[in-house]
Amino acid sequence: MNDYKEKILNINNDIENINNKSLYNFHYRYSGCQIEILINDKLILKEFGGNIGAFYTPIPINHLLSKDNPQKVKVIVKPLGSDYLTEQANFKIGFSYFESNNERYEEYHKDEDKYFLFQFNTHETVEFESFERKINIEGLPFYEKEFEFDSKILIENDFLANARDLRKINQDSLSQNILKKYQQFANGVNNKKNEDLYWEMVYSKVEYFAQANYLDKKSLEDIIKQSELLLNQANFPSIENNYKLTFYDNGKLVCFESTVDDLKLKGKSPLIATATNPNDPKDIYKKPIQFYFYMPKGKLKGKLKASFSLNLAASAD
Structure with a gap:
């Protein structure tokens, strides 16, 4: 667990003049x-x-x-x-x-x-x-x-350039694998028995986002604090069967998106962190936690990998 926290803090250690990047x-x-x-x-x-x-x-x-x-x-x-x-x-x-x-x-x-x-x-x-x-x-x-x-900067995004089109593989098997990934993250929070897996998935969620946008130490420390808060204060209800398989980046990225009637949650991740106000049991905080997954080419049995958070700052995801 502490190893992954340290890895998050050190994501941009090798980048010189980080505050001068575009x-x-x-x-x-x-x-x-x-x-x-x-x-x-x-x-x-x-x-x-x-x-x-x-x-x-x-x-x-x-x-x-x-x-x-x-x-x-x-x-x-x-x-x-x-x-x-x-x-x-x-x-x-x-x-x-x-x-x-x-x-x-x-x-x-x-x-x-x-x-x-x-x-x-x-x-x-x-x-x-x-x-x-x-x-x-x-x-x-x-x-x-x-x-x-036109972008003026050199973008290195090789892991998606070498990703499979997930629309072309067995969709039932793909859905089962995605559901398993979401549940692993939720169980790491709910059971507190596998925090290593929780922090591993947090790391995979933020690694490329932090690298590409040149996050400094303070920003990385904030990510750790937010993740600790989620781990310590939230829990995840069971994922119900009210979501759909959704693809982005021409099939290279995949996720579940909720189909519930609640417009605040519709289109978000069905993986929802919840926390109850101790002073008001009716005041329940809900935050969808989204992951986007990809699969590298060239493997007989492809393994889904958690990708960056596409909208980490822009929305509830």
């Missing part, structure tokens, strides 16, 4: 709609209307970039509770670039606009009575738009 970032706001945003067919955000989202501080996305340009962004917007998008449906997304991590922490808020590659929105702002609507999605049953931009 970063790409995602920003978003949305309300009154269902929304899904992908970059290079990897999920950043998926909401069915159970939440109102506002996260316009930079969310690092180097781990979602492809080795080959252009980088492709897709936005899909659907109505909420009706057949057509209403005037309440709005969103704003942006992608920014910092030549160094120092800019992100020290310079960004002094002049935010100069760091954006582009921003796209349904209206300029929702804080004022009058605003200029940038696009008109009202009355549409569906809205979709694609963007492209």
Whole structure:
């Protein structure tokens, strides 16, 4: 257990001048709609209307970039509770670039606009009575738009370049293996008998995210603290049969996504950490914990491996 904590802390030990590395970032706001945003067919955000989202501080996305340009962004917007998008449906997304991590922490808020590659929105702002609507999605049953931009940095993502298309293997066997992985993680928390496996899966979940986005020691320490909190205070109910097998990155990544009616949990992981407020038994905290799995090519019996958290910062996942 302590070995894996130490491995997390040392993920970027060999990187010199870590605060001078370049970063790409995602920003978003949305309300009154269902929304899904992908970059290079990897999920950043998926909401069915159970939440109102506002996260316009930079969310690092180097781990979602492809080795080959252009980088492709897709936005899909659907109505909420009706057949057509209403005037309440709005969103704003942006992608920014910092030549160094120092800019992100020290310079960004002094002049935010100069760091954006582009921003796209349904209206300029929702804080004022009058605003200029940038696009008109009202009355549409569906809205979709694609963007492209070129990355200026070298992205090494070899483990996915050499991953199998999981859509082409036996789906029943694949589902059983994924369910086993989720249950192993949950059992590590619930039973406290296999904490090594729990920390091994935490490590595999964050390793590439931390490497690609040049997380410093403090950020890695925060990941350990959050993981310890989950281990010590949460438990996982049994995974019920209300999920579907979902693929990303042209079949190279796979996960389960919930199909429950609760819009706050729909589309999230069915692996849900729960904790009860000791002062109010009716106050139950729920946090979906998502894993995306891949399988390297070239093995007769492929073994699923836990991949990075695609939306570690951007959503409840």
